[in-house]
Structure formats: C-alpha cells, structure tokens
Amino acid sequence: MHRLGLAALLAVVAMVAAVFVAGGSAGTSQKPKTGGTVIFAAEQEPPCLNGALDGCNNTWTSWTVGTSLRALYIIKPSFAIVPDMADGEAKVSRTGGKFTLTIKIKKKAVWNDGVPVTVKDFVYTMQSYLDPKNEVAGRSGWDSIGSVKSLSKDGKTFRVVFKTPYAPWKVLLATSLYPQHALQGTDFNTVWNENYNNPKTGKAMGNGPFILSNYTKGQSITMTRNPKWWGPHKPYLDKVTFVFRTNTDTEIQAIRGGEVDAIYPQPQLQLVDLRNQPGLKIESNAGTTFEHFDYNQQLKGGMPLFRAPWFRQAVSYAINREALINQIYKRFNPKQGVLQNLSYANSQKGQYEAHFGVYKYSPAKVAQIMQKHGCTKGSDGIFTCQGTKASIKIGTTSGNRLRELVVEIAQAQAKAAGIELVPANAPSRILFPQLSDGNYQIAMFAWVGSGDPAGQVDIYGCGGAANWKGYCSKKVTDLLRQSDAELDPTKRTALVNKADAIMALNVPTLPLVQKPTFLVYKTKIKGIRDNSTLQGPTDNMEDWWVS
Amino acid sequence: MLTYILRRLLYSVVVLFAASFLVFTMVSAAGDPMSELRLNPLISEETLQRQAEEKHLNDPIPVRYVYWVKEAVTDKFGTPLFVNEPIWDDLKRVIPHTLALVLAAELISLLIGVSIGIYSAIKQYSVFDYAATTFSFLGFAMPVFWLALMVQIAVTNLFLAWNVRIFYTSGLSSPDPGTGLHWLLDRAQHLALPVMVLCVLNLAVYSRFMRASLLEVVNTDYVRTARAKGLTEQRVTMRHAVRNALIPVVTLAALNFGALIGGAIITEQIFQLDGMGNYFIQNLFSQDVYPIMAWLMITAIAIIIFNLIADILYGVLDPRVRYD
Numbered sequence: 001m002h003r004l005g006l007a008a009l010l011a012v013v014a015m016v017a018a019v020f021v022a023g024g025s026a027g028t029s030q031k032p033k034t035g036g037t038v039i040f041a042a043e044q045e046p047p048c049l050n051g052a053l054d055g056c057n058n059t060w061t062s063w064t065v066g067t068s069l070r071a072l073y074i075i076k077p078s079f080a081i082v083p084d085m086a087d088g089e090a091k092v093s094r095t096g097g098k099f100t101l102t103i104k105i106k107k108k109a110v111w112n113d114g115v116p117v118t119v120k121d122f123v124y125t126m127q128s129y130l131d132p133k134n135e136v137a138g139r140s141g142w143d144s145i146g147s148v149k150s151l152s153k154d155g156k157t158f159r160v161v162f163k164t165p166y167a168p169w170k171v172l173l174a175t176s177l178y179p180q181h182a183l184q185g186t187d188f189n190t191v192w193n194e195n196y197n198n199p200k201t202g203k204a205m206g207n208g209p210f211i212l213s214n215y216t217k218g219q220s221i222t223m224t225r226n227p228k229w230w231g232p233h234k235p236y237l238d239k240v241t242f243v244f245r246t247n248t249d250t251e252i253q254a255i256r257g258g259e260v261d262a263i264y265p266q267p268q269l270q271l272v273d274l275r276n277q278p279g280l281k282i283e284s285n286a287g288t289t290f291e292h293f294d295y296n297q298q299l300k301g302g303m304p305l306f307r308a309p310w311f312r313q314a315v316s317y318a319i320n321r322e323a324l325i326n327q328i329y330k331r332f333n334p335k336q337g338v339l340q341n342l343s344y345a346n347s348q349k350g351q352y353e354a355h356f357g358v359y360k361y362s363p364a365k366v367a368q369i370m371q372k373h374g375c376t377k378g379s380d381g382i383f384t385c386q387g388t389k390a391s392i393k394i395g396t397t398s399g400n401r402l403r404e405l406v407v408e409i410a411q412a413q414a415k416a417a418g419i420e421l422v423p424a425n426a427p428s429r430i431l432f433p434q435l436s437d438g439n440y441q442i443a444m445f446a447w448v449g450s451g452d453p454a455g456q457v458d459i460y461g462c463g464g465a466a467n468w469k470g471y472c473s474k475k476v477t478d479l480l481r482q483s484d485a486e487l488d489p490t491k492r493t494a495l496v497n498k499a500d501a502i503m504a505l506n507v508p509t510l511p512l513v514q515k516p517t518f519l520v521y522k523t524k525i526k527g528i529r530d531n532s533t534l535q536g537p538t539d540n541m542e543d544w545w546v547s
Numbered sequence: 548m549l550t551y552i553l554r555r556l557l558y559s560v561v562v563l564f565a566a567s568f569l570v571f572t573m574v575s576a577a578g579d580p581m582s583e584l585r586l587n588p589l590i591s592e593e594t595l596q597r598q599a600e601e602k603h604l605n606d607p608i609p610v611r612y613v614y615w616v617k618e619a620v621t622d623k624f625g626t627p628l629f630v631n632e633p634i635w636d637d638l639k640r641v642i643p644h645t646l647a648l649v650l651a652a653e654l655i656s657l658l659i660g661v662s663i664g665i666y667s668a669i670k671q672y673s674v675f676d677y678a679a680t681t682f683s684f685l686g687f688a689m690p691v692f693w694l695a696l697m698v699q700i701a702v703t704n705l706f707l708a709w710n711v712r713i714f715y716t717s718g719l720s721s722p723d724p725g726t727g728l729h730w731l732l733d734r735a736q737h738l739a740l741p742v743m744v745l746c747v748l749n750l751a752v753y754s755r756f757m758r759a760s761l762l763e764v765v766n767t768d769y770v771r772t773a774r775a776k777g778l779t780e781q782r783v784t785m786r787h788a789v790r791n792a793l794i795p796v797v798t799l800a801a802l803n804f805g806a807l808i809g810g811a812i813i814t815e816q817i818f819q820l821d822g823m824g825n826y827f828i829q830n831l832f833s834q835d836v837y838p839i840m841a842w843l844m845i846t847a848i849a850i851i852i853f854n855l856i857a858d859i860l861y862g863v864l865d866p867r868v869r870y871d
Contacts, residue, residue, distance in 0.1 A: 139591065193632055258706065
C-alpha cells in the first residue's frame with residue numbers, strides 16, 4: 001500500500017510538472033521574424049484579376065491578388081464585419097429622413113505610391129460599379145446611394161446618403177476600393193485584367209500589405225511586401241507566392257512533400273489523412289456556405305405531397321442530420337454541428353437561433369404524422385398517402401463525393417422511417433438548370449452566403465428570383481423584406497429570426513450544415529489562421545511569418 | 548504530289564467544319580454554362596442576363612455557331628464566355644508547354660522503344676524479349692492516371708524519407724526558377740515525372756510495333772537476297788531490314804505526335820502543367836464552349852497536318868508508294 005501510495009504521489013507530481021511544462025511552452029510567445037516566403041497552393045486560378053467584374057468574380061481572385069486592395073470594412077473569422085481602413089465604426093444617422101453614413105478613413109491609409117486613400121477612391125469605386133458600360137458582377141448597394149460628400153479638406157471624412165435604407169451596408173463597405181488617381185479615365189473592363197499596374201506609371205498598385213509583383217499565367221501569382229503598408233506593423237514576410245494546383249490529390253502530395261507551405265482545398269475525404277502527417281497543422285471551420293435539402297412544392301417537377309407542410313415535416317423527421325454530420329462532416333471538423341437556421345450560422349452569437357432543432361430523427365414521429373393524415377404502410381415498408389407513394393427523387397451534384405455520401409446515408413435513414421428516397425444525382429451543369437426550372441423533388445445543394453442575411457427574400461420570398469421550390473408565405477416575405485430595410489441590427493435580427501421560426505414550421509428547406517473549410521499549413525508558418533467567411537484565410541497575410 | 552496535298556487540305560476544311568459544328572452542338576447542349584454563377588450571391592440576375600445576351604446564349608445553337616465561326620475567323624477565336632481576355636493569348640502560352648512535354652516524351656520513347664523493339668526482334672524468344680514483352684504489356688495495361696498518382700506518391704515519400712528533392716510532383720516551374728542553366732534544371736525537374744509517365748505508354752507501343760515490323764521484314768526476299776550477297780548481319784539488319792521496318796513506326800509516331808498536340812490531358816491535369824490538356828479540362832469544367840472550340844480547332848488542325856506529314860513520309864520512305 002505504502003509503495004502504491006508513493007507511486008501514485010510521484011505520478012501526480014509528474015503529471016502536474018508535465019502540465020506546467022506544456023503550459024509553459026504553449027504560453028511562450030515567439031517574436032515574429034521578418035523575411036522569407038510562403039508558397040500557398042490556390043485551388044483555382046483567377047479567370048482574370050479585376051475581382052469587381054463578373055468574369056473575374058471568384059473567391060480565389062479575392063484571396064490572391066485581391067489582398068492588395070483593402071476595404072473600409074473587413075469580415076473577421078467570427079463573421080463580424082469590423083472597420084479596416086475606416087477609422088472606427090461609421091456613424092449611422094437619418095438626415096432629412098434619409099439613411100446616412102459618416103465615414104472616416106484612417107489617416108495612415110495610403111496607396112503604395114504614397115497617395116492617401118480618400119473619398120475620391122470611394123466615389124470612383126462607386127461610379128465604376130454603377131457605370132452601365134462596366135461588366136461588374138453586381139450593383140447591389142451601390143445603386144442605393146444617393147450622394148457622397150466630402151466633409152474634410154483631406155477627403156478622409158465623408159458622408160454617404162442613401163436613397164433608400166440599406167441594411168447590409170457593412171457588406172457594401174467591405175468591398176475593395178480602387179485608386180481613383182491611377183484608374184480614372186481608363187477602361188474598367190480591361191485595365192486590371194492581367195496586372196494591377198498604374199496605367200500612368202506602369203508600376204504595381206495597391207493599398208494592402210502585399211502588392212502584386214508577378215503574375216505568370218497558368219502558374220503563379222507573387223505578392224511582395226508593400227513598404228507603404230499603413231497597418232500596425234509592417235508585413236513580416238518578403239513574399240507570398242500563390243501557385244495554382246487545381247487537383248486535390250496533387251495538392252495533397254505538394255503539401256506532404258514540402259513543395260508548397262499551405263493549401264486551402266474544398267473538403268474531400270482523402271484530405272482527412274493529412275491529420276497524421278507530422279509537420280502539418282490543420283484548421284477546419286464551419287463556413288458561410290449552407291448545405292441544405294430543398295423541398296420542391298411546385299407541381300411541375302415536384303411531388304404533390306410536398307405541397308402539404310405535414311409531409312415536409314415528416315420527411316424532415318426521417319433524415320438523421322446529426323448522424324450525417326457525425327459520419328461525414330466531423331471527420332473534417334470535430335466541432336461541426338447541425339445547422340438549425342436558414343439565415344444565420346452557428347457561430348453568429350446573439351443572432352443564431354436553432355429553430356430547425358425540432359427536427360430530430362424519429363421514425364416514430366414520422367409514423368405518427370403519416371397515420372394522422374391517413375397514410376398506410378405498404379408491404380415494402382414505405383408509406384402511401386392519398387394514393388401517392390412516399391417515394392421522392394433526391395438529387396445532388398454528382399462527382400461531389402461528400403454530397404453523394406450524404407444522399408446515400410439519408411436514403412437508408414429515410415427508408416427505415418417509411419420514406420423512399422431515390423437518388424437522382426446529376427453533374428452541376430445539368431442539375432442547376434433543373435433546379436432553376438423547378439424540375440426536381442428534393443435537391444441537396446448549397447447557398448453561398450456572406451454571413452449577412454440580406455437577399456433571403458429572393459430565396460424564400462413569394463416569387464423570389466431564386467425561390468425555385470415555389471414556397472410562398474406572405475408573412476415570411478413581409479418579414480424578410482422589412483429586414484432588408486431595417487437599420488437597427490437588433491430589430492433586423494429579430495425580423496429575420498421571426499421569419500426563420502415560421503419557416504421551421506413550414507419547412508420549405510431543411511438546413512444541414514455549414515460547409516467545412518480545410519486549411520493545411522506547415523507548422524513553421526506562424527500567424528496564419530482560417531477565416532471561413534468569403535474573406536478567406538489570406539486576409540491577415542501581414543501577420544504571417546516563418547519560424 | 549502538290550495536287551494530292553491541295554486535295555487533302557481541301558477535304559480537311561470540310562472535316563474541320565463538320566467536327567466544329569458537332570462539338571459546338573454537343574458542348575452547348577450539355578448544360579447551362581451559367582449554372583454555377585447562379586449560386587454566387589455577388590453576381591446579380593441582371594448581370595447574368597446581360598452576359599447571356601452578349602454571348603447570344605438565348606439564341607438557337609446553329610445561330611450561335613454562326614456567331615462563333617465569325618468570331619473565330621475574324622478575331623482569332625475571340626474571348627471566353629465571361630472574361631475579356633483573348634483566347635489566342637492563352638493558346639500561345641499553353642501550346643509551347645505542351646510541345647516541350649510531348650517532344651521530350653516522343654523523342655525519348657522513340658529512341659528507347661525502337662531500340663528495344665529491334666533488340667527484341669533480333670533476339671526473339673530470349674530472356675530480354677520476354678522481359679520487354681512483359682513490360683510493354685504492363686505499359687499498355689496501366690491507366691495513366693493511376694501511374695501518375697503512384698509516381699507522385701513515390702517521389703513524395705522518397706523526399707520525406709531522404710529530404711532530397713530530385714523531382715517536383717507538380718507545376719511547370721518553381722516560383723523563382725532563376726535564369727539560364729538554373730531555369731533549365733528547374734524545368735527539367737518539373738517535367739521529368741510527366742515525361743516519364745508518357746514514356747511508359749509510348750515505349751510499350753513503339754517497342755511492340757518495331758518488334759513486329761522488323762520480324763515481318765527479316766523474312767522478306769530482299770533481306771534474304773542481301774544476306775546471299777554476303778553482307779554482314781549488322782549491315783543486313785541496320786541497312787536493309789530496320790530501315791524498311793521503321794516505315795510504319797514513323798507513320799505511327801507522326802500520327803501520335805499530332806494527337807498529343809491536343810495535350811496529354813490526364814498527365815497535364817495530374818501534374819498541373821499549364822499545357823493544352825489542362826487548358827481543355829479547366830474550360831470543360833467551366834462549360835465554356837469558346838475556349839473548348841479553339842482547343843478543338845488547334846488539335847484538329849495538328850492532327851490533319853501530321854496525318855498529311857505521315858502520308859508524305861510514307862511515300863518518301865517507301866518508293867513503291869506513289870501519289871496521284
């Protein structure tokens with residue numbers, strides 16, 4: 001006993017010591033080193049470089065060259081949209097009954113040629129978006145602006161008066177600004193397609209921590225430290241080079257073999273094995289891409305039973321989303337949870353309300369609903385309601401292994417609950433035209449969001465442009481419309497959530513999961529971290545350094 | 548001969564038109580090129596409609612084909628669906644990369660494959676012949692994508708074990724490849740694995756073809772006559788047999804080369820080489836019919852030209868062939 005007691009004491013002492021040592025080493029903050037290069041594999045090559053144009057509007061355009069153009073606001077990993085070049089939060093007011101923003105740009109914020117970033121750049125950016133000749137991706141928000149007026153001699157403080165209230169104004173201000181002094185008078189459609197050079201001097205332009213110094217089409221983009229960077233510290237790295245690796249298997253070998261320092265691929269099952277690779281660190285988070293099951297209520301391609309909310313509820317109880325997340329998505333991100341809201345992400349504290357949480361897998365509940373509505377079970381175990389068998393086609397994008405797996409597993413779950421799901425997967429080029437044509441029954445796909453609920457009325461409002469499922473609730477439509485014009489964030493959230501709560505009862509759509517992101521990098525790269533929003537993981541390149 | 552070439556070229560124009568119309572129709576009918584864009588919240592419906600109008604996507608396919616022909620002829624294939632960048636500039640960039648890859652692979656495999664074929668034929672049913680036969684069948688049977696992935700994994704594992712970088716597993720060059728000899732070495736380190744993969748298949752083809760062709764020739768009357776004249780075995784083989792046995796191999800190589808100008812699609816995709824094959828795949832995924840059509844035209848022209856070269860070479864090498 002005595003010996004055992006001593007051994008136990010020694011073990012406790014050893015454990016306590018280990019905890020202290022571990023804590024000590026974890027707590028030791030290394031001083032960032034200056035210099036070095038990081039090679040980052042980009043999964044897509046920007047089709048062209050001017051991210052404002054529809055042809056170039058691609059996440060990898062903004063995650064690579066786009067980092068040299070900062071905006072007044074920036075979307076943080078927490079999904080919060082906070083001031084970046086703006087010197088503090090914009091002042092929101094109503095002048096003459098009109099929605100007004102007073103914005104101050106940081107004194108230090110300059111372009112790399114030393115010219116200050118001012119209201120002129122904001123106005124030029126706005127005009128470029130609004131010019132009908134320019135083939136921009138969208139004019140939303142810019143077209144709500146009535147006037148812009150400088151309030152200071154240096155042009156650093158200005159007032160923006162909106163024609164109509166525009167609730168997602170922070171998303172608008174998170175748009176990169178373009179240098180008026182360099183681009184005024186040029187053709188916006190072509191000027192920055194292959195470089196970010198000032199057409200007057202031929203030198204690369206930007207106001208970000210790194211400036212585009214080389215673009216070898218088909219191969220790489222090199223960003224070099226901006227000596228005029230106005231942030232709190234100068235960028236630590238000399239260069240960040242993005243090499244294009246569009247094949248996931250090739251990316252895996254490239255990071256394993258040290259040919260690249262970081263990758264940010266779409267989640268694929270083969271990536272999970274990288275967790276066992278020494279010298280690599282993996283971060284996986286829930287992004288702003290919402291995977292969901294869309295129930296088509298239109299008679300054209302849909303299923304008659306889907307017009308009844310009780311049937312949509314029954315189908316929702318027949319899909320075990322918890323198990324789907326555990327079996328598939330948690331392999332990427334162990335913290336991944338089921339998405340229970342159509343507008344807000346799990347991480348949006350104070351906004352996210354789990355309205356769809358009521359739909360927990362329950363074959364008993366399915367049977368109860370079915371029996372209540374006079375459905376009977378056939379010899380194959382599948383319910384038949386009003387003469388229609390509960391057999392539903394479910395389609396997703398073929399070739400996307402994760403989604404195909406979800407459909408396969410959901411098929412087995414639903415069958416156990418008396419509902420037959422028949423896979424009808426198709427390549428995206430076939431599937432999406434079918435969806436927009438209303439020619440489907442259940443579709444599993446994703447909406448790419450920004451973290452802001454603006455535009456939900458297009459997806460869930462009566463007659464909305466992307467409301468392919470044909471869902472229509474006047475109440476929901478009104479609430480979502482009001483939310484798009486509500487400037488008080490608290491009231492806006494309440495309106496969105498009220499609409500979401502109604503939709504949880506009607507289930508036009510069953511949310512599934514926020515698509516996980518997957519950032520892999522060498523442990524020697526410090527300061528790098530994931531930003532699972534559309535801002536991407538390269539938004540803090542100035543903080544990266546090599547140990 | 549000139550009449551023959553002109554007639555062949557004239558036929559080729561018809562073939563090109565037929566092929567281009569068929570491919571245009573099939574790619575255009577395959578789906579909506581804007582399907583993915585519709586899910587992008589940053590691209591407005593108005594923008595999508597404007598693009599559809601500008602590129603005549605709402606018109607019937609034959610009308611769109613006519614617009615394409617006009618653009619292809621007057622504006623060097625024009626621009627892709629959504630990008631204001633000339634397609635021709637991209638082609639000018641990727642064609643030399645593919646040529647470098649294909650030329651290297653063809654020359655190496657011709658040199659080694661023909662040598663193996665000759666030796667196998669001379670030493671028929673020897674251990675070497677059996678070994679060469681086995682390896683050629685392996686070469687035929689191995690899917691290129693599998694071989695390419697295996698080679699990548701093997702080289703990566705070697706690097707992890709020894710920490711020595713001999714070859715790169717992807718890309719055309721390093722971000723800072725240097726100049727002169729450094730650049731050349733860097734390019735060679737990047738191209739070595741894809742060339743090796745392409746060689747495996749080509750080696751199998753050329754060695755088997757050469758072996759079969761030489762075995763056929765060595766039993767012909769003129770070879771027997773050459774031996775009867777008292778020539779040395781080496782002179783009989785190299786001067787009389789091999790030279791004639793090379794005729795079908797040369798034809799095959801010319802045809803093969805023409806077809807490869809379109810890019811070794813799988814190899815380029817897996818090794819991420821910025822060549823014709825990768826260009827084709829990227830645009831196929833984005834369902835952009837215009838770059839695909841430009842790729843098709845270049846590939847078809849290359850095949851037609853190399854077919855013609857093969858036919859002409861046949862006549863030059865074999866005096867019995869006469870053109871009418």
